[in-house]
Amino acid sequence: MSRIDGIAIWNGRSAVGTGSLSWEGDEIVAVEPSEADAAALAEYGIIPGLVDTHVHISGYAGERTVDWSSWPITTPAVEKSLHIAANARKAAAMGITTLRDLAGDENQMAVARVFDEGILPGPRLLVSGQVGMTAGHGDLFVPPHYPHRDPVADSPDECRKLVRHWARAGATGIKIYLSGGVLSMGDKVGWRNQTLAEIRTTIDEAHALGMPVAAHTHSAEGVEIALAEGVDSIEHGTGISSKHWADLVAKNVPVAPTLMINNFIADGTVSFSEEAQQKAQQVVAERDAGFVGAGAAGVRFVLGTDANGKFVKFGDQYEEIRMMAKTFEWTAERALVAATSDAADVVGLGGKVGTLAPGFGADFIVMKGRPWEDIADMRVENIVAVVSRGSVVFGQLPA
CATH class of the missing domain: 3.20.20.140 (Metal-dependent hydrolases)
Structure with a gap:
């Protein structure tokens, strides 16, 4: 199972705060409160593909x-x-x-x-x-x-x-x-x-x-x-x-x-x-x-x-x-x-798809910024990594 922790998450409808996203193959397993330092990945956010x-x-x-x-x-x-x-x-x-x-x-x-x-x-x-x-x-x-x-x-x-x-x-x-x-x-x-x-x-x-x-x-x-x-x-x-x-x-x-x-x-x-x-x-x-x-x-x-x-x-x-x-x-x-x-x-x-929740497909984007708060952050150059069907297809997930 793969997991990214300590990152701001927007689930397709609303922000859920700093949390963790876990997925196995092409399925999201959990979106839950973070166990990591809330500032660990403070510059990044996750949105659905x-x-x-x-x-x-x-x-x-x-x-x-x-x-x-x-x-x-x-x-x-x-x-x-x-x-x-x-x-x-x-x-x-x-x-x-x-x-x-x-x-x-x-x-x-x-x-x-x-x-x-x-x-x-x-x-x-x-x-x-x-x-x-x-x-x-x-x-x-x-x-x-x-x-x-x-x-x-x-x-x-x-x-x-x-x-x-x-x-x-x-x-x-x-x-x-x-x-x-x-x-x-x-x-x-x-x-x-x-x-x-x-x-x-x-x-x-x-x-x-x-x-x-x-x-x-x-x-x-x-x-x-x-x-x-x-x-x-x-x-x-x-x-x-x-x-x-x-x-x-x-x-x-x-x-x-x-x-x-x-x-x-x-x-x-x-x-x-x-x-x-x-x-x-x-x-x-x-x-x-x-x-x-x-x-x-x-x-x-x-x-x-x-x-x-x-x-x-x-x-x-x-x-x-x-x-x-x-x-x-x-x-x-x-x-x-x-x-x-x-x-x-x-x-x-x-x-x-289109929502980050357990049971949904593992499609998401890790970006710099908070595009759900500031639409100016919604730019290609802010893409850090893309996961499609559970696999990284662009960039590298932040540690």
Whole structure:
């Protein structure tokens, strides 16, 4: 059994003071008062591993420069799966020990199983298959005359069949599109994606098979459809305004705001086409106006970044959390809840991760400072060590 003693602990919801954390394999055995000098590790604190509810990890994982749009469609699946595993492990080393890939496929599902079985060390990986339409956001990452593309669904029956396909492949959730997107080629942010009949069928079938539905939207219409049709989470949430707050709070619908990536595209921090930059600027302006006051109103924002290792890197989640605290006028502790215990609940692992308590998985971060008291401490450079599934995957635990 492993143990770290005499350190400040934040358990995913509140501070528990100076104590000790014991774990055996991938299970926390005890969180209890410390037997060590309270000042022994006074400069350090422990928080649960982070949970990012919205990532895309199928991109190139190496150091050379590649074209982000063509690499995924010209790289063989067997090769791509190795990059997926490498990206996931990079994320875990930065303390993001649970990831939900929104719009994954059999490649991510295979890597997830390899991690779960301990064949390779890696974080907890959940994968949602996408159900989108021809010429929708999920389809427009492929040039129109390229012969190979991801499956689409253009009728209620096709939607139902594609949900069943993803369930059979091992998906843990479904992603749908209720508007256009920023990076898809020739797309318009305000385009409606799919009919109500198609959307309702997808949600019905996913729920019948025990899979939550995450809804991408950059429009007010998309937000209203999401609320009316019973999706399980809203991704991006552009179009949310004060008229939606009461419904969002009453239905307890989580929203992953993906602040950083759209800011980066809009302000040119990362280089994209002029079309993408203009769309991002439109999205950011509408999003920022609608988000003012939403945090205070109780809208359930959770950590979701769109990280893919290139535009938003694994580790940028720390900056995203600080941005969330500022944007939603949250305390540091409220921001950490959104990135740990509440995010874990959103991805269906609320009884397994995101909390430091006996019986939970052994995922945690040792950091310099007290990020639950001062959100400025929530920085990559303050990471001392990361434990994922009970093993140290970054740094060294303090003695």
